[in-house]
Amino acid sequence: MAGLSVHLFWPVLSLLPLLALFLWFGIGYGLKPLYRIIAELEQRDAESLMPIGPGQLPNEIKPLVDGLNGLLRRLDCAFTMQKHFIADAAHELCTPMMALSIQTKLVQTACTEEERKQALSQLETGVSRLSHLAQQLLTMARLEPQGQATMPQPVELLALCKTVILDHIRLAEAKHVDLGLVTQYEAEIQGAPDTLRILLSNLVDNAIRYTPAHGTVDVAVRREGNDVVLEVCDSGPGIPEAERACVLERFYRGGNQNIQGSGLGLSIVQRIVEQHGARLVLGDGPDDKGLLAQVCFDSPIGRAEQSAAVL
Numbered sequence: 001m002a003g004l005s006v007h008l009f010w011p012v013l014s015l016l017p018l019l020a021l022f023l024w025f026g027i028g029y030g031l032k033p034l035y036r037i038i039a040e041l042e043q044r045d046a047e048s049l050m051p052i053g054p055g056q057l058p059n060e061i062k063p064l065v066d067g068l069n070g071l072l073r074r075l076d077c078a079f080t081m082q083k084h085f086i087a088d089a090a091h092e093l094c095t096p097m098m099a100l101s102i103q104t105k106l107v108q109t110a111c112t113e114e115e116r117k118q119a120l121s122q123l124e125t126g127v128s129r130l131s132h133l134a135q136q137l138l139t140m141a142r143l144e145p146q147g148q149a150t151m152p153q154p155v156e157l158l159a160l161c162k163t164v165i166l167d168h169i170r171l172a173e174a175k176h177v178d179l180g181l182v183t184q185y186e187a188e189i190q191g192a193p194d195t196l197r198i199l200l201s202n203l204v205d206n207a208i209r210y211t212p213a214h215g216t217v218d219v220a221v222r223r224e225g226n227d228v229v230l231e232v233c234d235s236g237p238g239i240p241e242a243e244r245a246c247v248l249e250r251f252y253r254g255g256n257q258n259i260q261g262s263g264l265g266l267s268i269v270q271r272i273v274e275q276h277g278a279r280l281v282l283g284d285g286p287d288d289k290g291l292l293a294q295v296c297f298d299s300p301i302g303r304a305e306q307s308a309a310v311l
Contacts, residue, residue, distance in 0.1 A: 033057050037065065049076035100126045139198060139268055152190040157221045157230055160193070164200045165219060168208060176213040179204070183220040187228040189297045191276045199272040200230065202265040203293050207234035210291070227296045235290040244282045269295075 037052055051069040103123040110116035161181050172179035200219075207217040215235040222229045239247055248270045273280045273295055281294040 033061050037068075047079075049073075049079070097130065100130065133264075137264070139264075153193060154188050155191045155193050155196055157187045157189060157228065158184065160196060160200060161219050161221060161230075164197060164204055167201065168204050171205075172208050172217065175208060175211070177208055177211050178214075178216045179208065180216075180218060181220070182218045183222060185221045185223060187221050187223065189228055189276075191297075195272045195275065199269050199295065200232070202269050203232040203295075206265045207232050207236065207291070207293075210234065210236035212236065215290075224296070227298060229294050229296050231292060231294040233285045233290060233292045235285065238284060238289065238291045239282060247282070248280075269293075 040052060049072045051072055052065050057065060100123065103119060103126050106119040107116060107123060110119050158181075165179060165181060169179060204217065204219065211217055211234045217232065217234045220229075220231050220233070222231065247266050249267060270280055277298065279296040281296065283292045283294070284290070285292045
């Protein structure tokens with residue numbers, strides 16, 4: 001029996017080098033598509049985000065290539081948006097910076113105390129505008145799609161409204177604008193507290209800026225059907241219906257060029273609204289005067305009622 005085993009062992013042992021050689025060639029041939037993909041990626045520069053060429057790929061590698069191509073497309077879209085944003089930001093920053101340079105020279109060359117005070121006042125206004133624009137740009141950059149998402153938390157909208165009103169009450173008083181909360185409806189939604197505060201702050205800030213002296217800005221939380229609605233209504237000039245889609249774009253100012261602003265406020269609001277799966281509705285205020293901005297959130301209570309109805 002032992003002799004028979006020895007006789008069988010030597011033929012099997014002699015086949016091992018042949019088997020190893022066969023496996024080496026077979027695995028190498030099977031990995032050729034991966035080597036081709038690696039070589040193609042190594043030849044690219046940092047800005048080349050074109051999809052990987054299809055070629056002849058085994059079925060086992062196609063899901064990997066499809067996943068890489070999907071990632072490259074998303075990166076290309078994100079980088080393109082970032083380039084456009086930087087270009088737009090640079091363009092918008094040029095004007096206030098040139099204005100600051102001119103206003104600084106006017107201060108230096110002022111002949112009388114009155115001219116100097118007037119130039120200093122214009123310089124202060126320019127610095128304030130540039131600071132506001134820089135803050136809005138930083139906020140927009142943080143809200144880009146590639147930005148890090150935060151876990152939703154319970155947010156009490158009524159408390160949020162009171163906080164934002166307190167933040168803006170001095171600005172409203174300086175413009176002689178009546179800013180207040182007109183409802184006491186308590187509603188809780190799931191969202192990011194910091195970005196929701198930015199959303200409401202931008203709506204209130206825009207309303208105060210565009211509302212003339214002795215006007216009103218009303219903040220409210222309402223329940224409409226299955227939605228919780230956060231709204232800001234002002235008695236300003238409003239936005240023509242034809243421009244309401246355009247004002248959500250970056251740096252669009254519309255016809256009110258005499259009001260200081262960056263043209264980013266409603267664009268920031270729209271981005272936050274999209275992140276929360278909500279809807280932004282712009283309409284006319286009471287008696288077709290002013291602007292009514294409504295942010296409609298899907299109520300958890302409404303979802304629970306719908307689920308109960310289905311069950």
